[in-house]
Amino acid sequence: MSLWRHLTWPTWRDHPSRVLLAILAVTLGVALAFGVHLLNGAALTEFARAARSVNGQPDLVLRARSGPLTDADFADILTRPEVAAANPIVEAQALWPGHTGRDGRAQTIRLIGLDPLALLASAQAGKPLAPELTPQLDGNDPVALLGAQTVHLNAAARSLLPADAKTLTLRIAPPGAEPRDIELTIGGRIAAGTAPLGVLDIADAQQMFGRLGALDRIDLQLTSGIDANDWAARLPERWRAAPPEDEGARLSDLTRAYRVNLGLLALMALFTGSFLVYAVLSLATAQRLPQWALVGVLGVSARMRWRLILVEGLLLGAIGTALGLALGVGLAAGALTLLGSDLGLHGASGSSAELLFNQPLLVPALVYGLLGLAAAVVAALAPALTVRRIAPALVLKGLGLPAGRALPAWAGLALMALGAVLAALPPVWGDTPVAAYASMFCLLIGGLALVPALVRGMTAALSRLPGPSLEGPLLLLARERSRDQATEARRSLAGVLVALALAVAMTVMIGSFRESLTRWLDQALPADLYVRSALRGADGLPAPLAPALIDQLRRQTAFARASPQRTTRLRLAPGADPVALTARELDTGTLPLMERWTGATAADAVGVWVNEAARDRDGLAPGRVFDAALADGGRVVRLQVRGVWRDYSRQSTALWMALPDYRRLSGDSTSTELGLWLAPGQALDAARDAVRRLGGSDVETAAAGELRAMSLQIFDRSFTITLWLQAVALAVGLFGVIASQSAQALSRRREFGLLRHLGLSRRALMKLLLLEASLTGGAGALAGLALGLALSVVLVYVVNPQSFHWTMELSLPVARLSALVGLAFAAAVGASLLAGRRALGTDAVRAVREDA
Structure with a gap:
């Protein structure tokens, strides 16, 4: 030591x-x-x-395989001796007039109808179903739990009320009925949730929500000694029971690709460091x-x-x-x-x-x-x-x-070929492109191994160029050093080459994504103004717009065209979670389609268009015929995939269907959104005011430009941390090349002294350093650019489709790439010249004396 x-x-x-x-x-x-x-x-x-x-921790959650549960199901389940406690649940979203959320839109509140006495009973039995949903009353009177038209609020909801408020008025949209206001008495407090939430007695909730006799789910506690999975397997076919969904695990699955990508980008700084x-x-x-x-x-x-x-x-x-x-x-x-x-x-x-x-x-x-x-x-x-x-x-x-040692050029070529092979392999663990990341690593190491050959090749090419300035001892010295010390050039440029390659790759990927998103928004948002209901259904989707409002808007002279749309859900298999279905006017010539079915169409099937997630995760390839159930009515329909469309708005399965086909299959003539095109000469603000006068606070409006700007703002925010990680890694790499060039220059002090002793002037040696630095810096910049472009191809065409099911077009932001490459080249050359000046400060005679 x-x-x-x-x-x-x-x-x-x-x-x-x-x-x-x-x-x-x-x-x-x-x-x-x-x-x-x-x-x-x-x-x-x-x-x-x-x-x-919010959901509590029951042993099992009971749902119907198709449609809602009923009060008869609840009565049936209560008679089973294995059930210790059961809590019926019905949910809805209500509009809170006079309040706005963080996004400036009308504030909504989630309402849950349940049986408070069942919650108390389960708590007294030592197995509480949902302790944070159990109302806490100041007087501790259980009878007050069943007060008519009484809502128990959490802290987030109470923060929107005056301190002395006794009642609140909400607006709901019962299925198949006109929206109406309900006045509720404020009761106790609940601890659940960070967003506004209210709990009501199940009977009041069913009546207010317009869902008499219907239930969304039943939370069950089983008696001791009962195996939940075995008992659930013996239930009637019309039911499906499963342990409560682990929402943390679900979010982990949904965001695994994003988190893995972000983690690897963070490790990029450590790698270049x-x-x-x-x-x-x-x-x-x-x-x-x-x-x-x-x-x-x-x-x-x-x-x-x-x-x-x-x-x-x-x-x-x-x-x-x-x-x-x-x-x-x-x-x-x-x-x-x-x-x-x-x-x-x-x-x-x-x-x-x-x-x-x-x-x-x-x-x-x-x-x-x-x-x-x-x-x-x-x-x-x-x-x-x-x-x-x-x-x-x-x-x-x-x-x-x-003399330094390095991988031979053939090994570098072999590694790059291996990287190309790995890029073609499928993802593992769902959507994690492990092979693609291994491909990128092989490309980086292979590119590093080829830097010495690139330096030698550039020097050889330089010696063949005509001109007296390229002849003489300086070029001879540079050529001999590039041949004997090319490995040192690879070492000095390794950090900046890796950082530059990764920075180029991320720049191209982000630029390609943003450009593709911009084009997609132009196709996905063709109308000038969009209108939807501010009310929400029990599933959280927008409630249908009033037919009278749609008729009034169609007759407005401010609008040249109106296009209705229906957002609903579809079950791809009995008991499966519903997926998004949008029924809209389809003009396949303007849709953001990436695949079309050109084969025979099934005569007994209705055409649908699916996003990439549906194709990759659910196997809904073009031409496939399958059966699905409409979530609203449970009716089974036969469908055929007619094409695949790009969907940058979600990573989950979604389908499109022609609006006339949906109405014919479902019998549902309502619309949840309306796209409006302005008549020539009409101002957007005036048209929006007309919509608000007709629809009041029950409708939300958004201009296409606002939606585009908001989408791009969300995109930029999502990639902000990525850009910071990229900048840190590049800065670390630039520091590395500066330190490396300093090390090389200091190790050559005696060489410089000998050359001075042999007659080369200080100016000639600086020219020699400039020539060498330009060769190595140019090789590093070109190699970093080439490697970065290769990595960007893997990111754009492999990692993003496998991780997020988003396909995009490769787009090269030339100005930013030029700035990155120029910065790396300038850093390499500048560092070499500065270090060389320090090394040349030693007197030639003293350097030769040290050498002796």
Whole structure:
């Protein structure tokens, strides 16, 4: 340890900025990776907790395989001796006039009708069905739980009321009836939910919601000793019972691809940071080479020298990892406080830094801590091997570093070919493109292996160009160095090459996605103004617009055309969760279609168009004929897939159907949305005012331009953290190339002194450095650009379709790519010239004397 301290302390003492850069690289990499992990974990924890508070924890949830349950089902289930407690549930969404949500739209409140006495009974039996939904009354009078027209509110709902409020008025849209206002007495308090929520007695709820005799589900507690799965399997076919859905697991499945991609992007900073650690240790090795040679002559073995360098890398990694873990917690806490836990995607609310500590922390901290240490140790391997391989006597005579070793060019080509093969493999674990990420890694390593050949090739091509400025000793020296020291060029450019390639890939992917989204919005939003009901049905979908309102809007001279639309749901299999179905006017010439069925059409089937998620997850390929049930009426219909359309609005299954076909199959003539085209010369604001005068507060309006702007704003917010991760990784890579070029220049001081002694002027040596730096920097920039474009192809055509079921067109943002490549080239050349000026500051005679 004393030997290590004497050999390393001068560098830590005399060049603290370089040491701090290496520590900072590890710190940022670990902090970003650990912080993103904590933030995602907090979002899942919060969502699962909120879902459990509302849904409770019954043993089983009973639903009908088709349509709603009935009061008769409830009576039947209560007679079964295995059932200890049963709570009937009916739900609805109500409009809260006079209040607006965070998005500026009319405020809604979720209403749950249940049996409060059943909740009390289950709690007294020691197995509470939904403790956070059980109303808490000031007087503790159970009879008050059954008060007529009484609603028990959570804290979020009460925060919207005056402190002395006794009643509140809500507007609901019963199925098949006109919207109406209901006045409710404010009762007790409930603890569930972070969004406005109210609980009513089941009888009142059924009457107010216009659903007499209907139930959405029944929560069941079984008697002790009953196996829930076995009992559920023996229920009548008309029922389906299953354990309560783990909402946290569901959100985890839905967002796995997003979280994996984001986590890998965070690790990108750690990956490029390891190259900066390598550059700093290489610089320190070059500066201390005579000392290492001296201790070698004095008896320190090559194995011991190797270990000492690894210990130095381990120390850098340990300091950076410890700081990174602490900074990661701080970054996650700050993001939760300022932005919420959704990272632009999950839509969670009510986030706080306390959520960070409601999840396992020890194992993730160990994992990311070990990753930080591993990155630093791996980065120290190359300098350690260099010190191990030196011949001490030769180094003391000034013969410098041994020749570097590198993968041959054929190995680089083989790795890139392997990357191309891996890119063609399917995803695993659902939607996780593991093979695609392995492909990107192979492409990066293969590209690094080809850098020496690229430098030599560029030098050879340069020597063939005509012109007197390219002849003479400078070009000869540059050519010989490119041949003998091309491996050093790969090492010095490794960090910036990897960072540049990943930055180019992410820039192209984000730019392609945004361009494709913009074009898709133009196709998906053809009308000038969109109208829908502010009311919601029990399933959360918009309630139907009043037919009289649609007729009035059609007659308005401000509009040249009106296109109705019906949003509903469809079951692809009995008992399956419903998927989105949109019935609209279909002009296949203007739809965002990516596949069309050109074969025979089934005479007994109605045509539908599906999104990519339906094709990939549910096997709804073009031409397939299948049976499905309309969720509203339960009627089974025969359908055929006529095409696949791009859907950037969701990752779940969705279908389109022609509106006349839907009305003929379902008998439903209502519309939930209306698209309006302005007549020539009509102003948008005046037309919107006319809609509001006719529809009042029951309707919501949005202009196509507003929807486009909002969609792009959500897109930009979702990728904000991606851009920050990209910028950090690129900055770390640029620091790495600066440190690497400094190390190379310092190791060549004696070479420069000898050339000065032989007659080359300082100006000529600077030209030589400029030529060499331009060759290596140009090779690095070109290689980074080429690798980045290859990686972007994998991201655009493999990772995104496999992860998100979103296909897009490749689009190259030339201006941004030029700026990235120019920045990398300028950093490489500038760093080399600055380091060369320092190295050339040594007097030539003194350098030759040192060499002697």
